Amino acid sequence: MGAPMKKDTKTISKTLSYWLRHAPEAGNLVLEPAGWAPVDHVLASLKTVSFDELTTVVEENDKQRFEFSGDLERIRARQGHSIEITLDLPSTTPPARLFHGTVKRALDAIFAEGLKKMARHHVHLSPDLETARKVGARRGAPVILVVDAARMAADGHVFMVSSNGVWLTDAVPAAYLSFVEATAA
Numbered sequence: 182m183g184a185p186m187k188k189d190t191k192t193i194s195k196t197l198s199y200w201l202r203h204a205p206e207a208g209n210l211v212l213e214p215a216g217w218a219p220v221d222h223v224l225a226s227l228k229t230v231s232f233d234e235l236t237t238v239v240e241e242n243d244k245q246r247f248e249f250s251g252d253l254e255r256i257r258a259r260q261g262h263s264i265e266i267t268l269d270l271p272s273t274t275p276p277a278r279l280f281h282g283t284v285k286r287a288l289d290a291i292f293a294e295g296l297k298k299m300a301r302h303h304v305h306l307s308p309d310l311e312t313a314r315k316v317g318a319r320r321g322a323p324v325i326l327v328v329d330a331a332r333m334a335a336d337g338h339v340f341m342v343s344s345n346g347v348w349l350t351d352a353v354p355a356a357y358l359s360f361v362e363a364t365a366a
Contacts (some may be wrong), residue, residue, distance in 0.1 A: 193230060193238045197247060200226070201258040216266040217255040245345035259343040263300045270341040270349070275330035279306040279348050280361070282317025285324050296328075296353035303341075303349035306330070310361065312346075325361040333357050 200208035201218060208226040210218045224230060239247045239256065249256050260268065281296060281304075296304045306328055307313035317323025333353070334340060341349045 190234075190238050190241065193227065193234070194242055194246070196227070197223070197238065197256075198258065198261070201247065201256070202262045203264060205264070212257070212264070212266065213255070214267050215269045216257040216262060217250060218257065220249070220254055220256050223256055248344055259345050260301075260303065260305065260347055260349060262302050266302070268302070268341070268343070268349075270343060272339045273342050275334055275340040275342075275348055276308065277329075277331040279308060279328040279330045280310055280313035281306055281326045281328060281353070281358075282313035282315065282323045283326060284317060284321040286321075288324065291326070291358065292355050295355040295358070296326075298351065303351060304353055306348040306350065306353075308346055308348060327359045327361055328353050329357045329359070 196208070200210055200223070201212070201216065205212045205218065208223065210222055210226065212218050220232070220235070224232060224235060227235070235256070236249075239249060246258055246261070247256055248259055262268075283291060298304050305316075307316060310325060313325045314323050317325060330340065330348070333350070338350055343349060
């Protein structure tokens with residue numbers, strides 16, 4: 182389990198993301214099929230982090246990556262998993278347009294193959310331009326793509342929305358993508 186963790190919320194958040202989305206065994210955790218881990222097990226693995234500090238990380242995370250169960254006994258990542266889990270999210274009718282933030286160097290592949298989930302379970306889409314801009318800016322100067330979600334849904338593609346407002350789908354074929362108009366950006 183290693184040395185005790187620093188009580189830095191960013192470090193705790195990164196550790197939780199790694200354990201709850203990609204490598205639960207690194208935190209000596211066993212996740213339930215829907216991605217839930219017992220809070221007491223997470224706290225034991227974090228060593229020097231209190232429940233109140235964990236709550237602060239969950240509540241103040243800028244992307245709202247984590248959630249507690251209603252009884253506060255379990256915690257999970259809301260989306261972004263590379264490990265096998267089954268999110269218990271119903272299919273939902275999306276808004277007419279959703280957005281995806283990326284960078285210029287990815288555009289050739291995106292317009293050749295569409296948006297793919299890569300190592301994750303779903304493609305992540307944003308409900309608004311500002312969120313997509315922030316997502317794209319993590320890897321450089323952002324380019325914002327518009328997803329014709331209404332047409333995708335009409336054509337039979339399934340959408341879900343996580344409890345933090347991130348829209349999820351299996352893939353976005355290139356035919357449903359366009360650029361944000363210069364005046365809208």
